[in-house]
Amino acid sequence: MVRTPFIDKNGIKRGAWSEDEDNKLRAFVERFGHPNWRQLPKYAGLMRCGKSCRLRWMNYLRPNLKKGNYSLEEDQLIIKLHNELGNRWSAIAEKLGGRSDNDVKNHWHAHLKKRVRFTNTNSSQSGSCQLNEQNVAATLTYPEVSSSDHLYSLFNGLTDNLIEQNQSIEQLSFFTSFETDSFSWTNNIETESFDLFSIQPFDNFWTKPFF
DNA sequence: AAAGTAGCCAACCGCCTAGAT
């Protein structure tokens, strides 16, 4: 997952950090701080450049650094902040508290970007469903299979009842809120007009809950 | 089981800004 270590032409080591290097850097910074990153590797006994040391410390070694899975609240906050601030990852990470800018950036590109883009696309295609980045992405777009299926089932249950009663939906507005083991999910969907009998079967789970 | 592919994340690169001289 990390770059193979090698020594460049200037005698500077690059690539993945070893445990020994991590220990040296951690011990040095915890004892002396980091008044000068450029000089630090020399005094810490590292064959790295200062930039590399700083990056390793900021993204991996510094205390109170939060790692691991992102909570729903964090995801929502990132989406909201990205909407407000754009790609200012350091500012976003700062407001999250405990996450590095690199980590937030990676998480955005790996997970969140797709959800926001998907929501926008769906919104523009559906016409009747008023889903957009501002009012939905921050609270919805959590396309775990179980959750999508859950909402799909929930909505199907509602529509089945209406079909049984031979009703069409005009000015349908409903609010659903439910929880799964992993997170809570709140969704608010409004439609101007909705023809139940034009609903087509879905072959893609991404589109299931958003028709 | 092997090969191919996509997803993910740690690390690097290059640019920008602020502060010192």
Add this chain to the structure above:
DNA sequence: CATCTAGGCGGTTGGCTACTT
């Protein structure tokens, strides 16, 4: 002012892992 240096930031990449064919 101009120049230099260091730190910070965002974009990009290398390569491992997991998944698919």
